[in-house]
Amino acid sequence: MTEIVQMVQGVLLIAGCVFFAIGTLGLFRFSETLTRIHALTKVDNLGLGFVVLALLPGMPSLASGMKVVLIWLVALVASATSAHLIARAVRSQERGRSAGSEHHD
Template sequence: MIDLTTLTPLINGLSVLLISAGAFFFLAGTVGLLRLPDLHSRLHALTKADNLGLGLVVLGVLPRVPDVLYGIKLLLLWIMVLVAGATGAHLIAKRALRGEGEPR
């Protein structure tokens, strides 16, 4: 179990701040996905706002991990999402630009 008593209020406050900011960027990503006019612009919103939001959430959750290993794991997770997000966005953008290989 996670020991709540060892957390100082300062860390709690920082955590609240980071997670709130992260949630805001997630919100911005979704709003962008719904409002932006074309596919490539939506990809902008997806890669940037979303990855930043996830990074902030990861940092905010970091004080609550039960073990150092989990902390490293979370940071690895974020790096992986960054790389995967950027690569995926590139692939989708490329496919949309070339528009080949699809029967319809």
């Protein structure tokens, strides 16, 4: 039984790492800031989700399991918020440029 659990944990950990790698690949393959953010937020969240799922069966108590889930939730909120902030900054910069006004960075 424990062997099966360990195998599932291993598969989930590998899946998580693969998704993190794909998310990083997005930084290189996509050319615009916003499409890169799409790759980083969504794919990395999934990667972290798999890693958290893999760690859950090995947790010594319910509280520490919740702590790991909490890490995932806070990372989700943080990535959604930072993605939104970067997107807003990019948008306002683009608007400034298209309006023809000069902007100093």
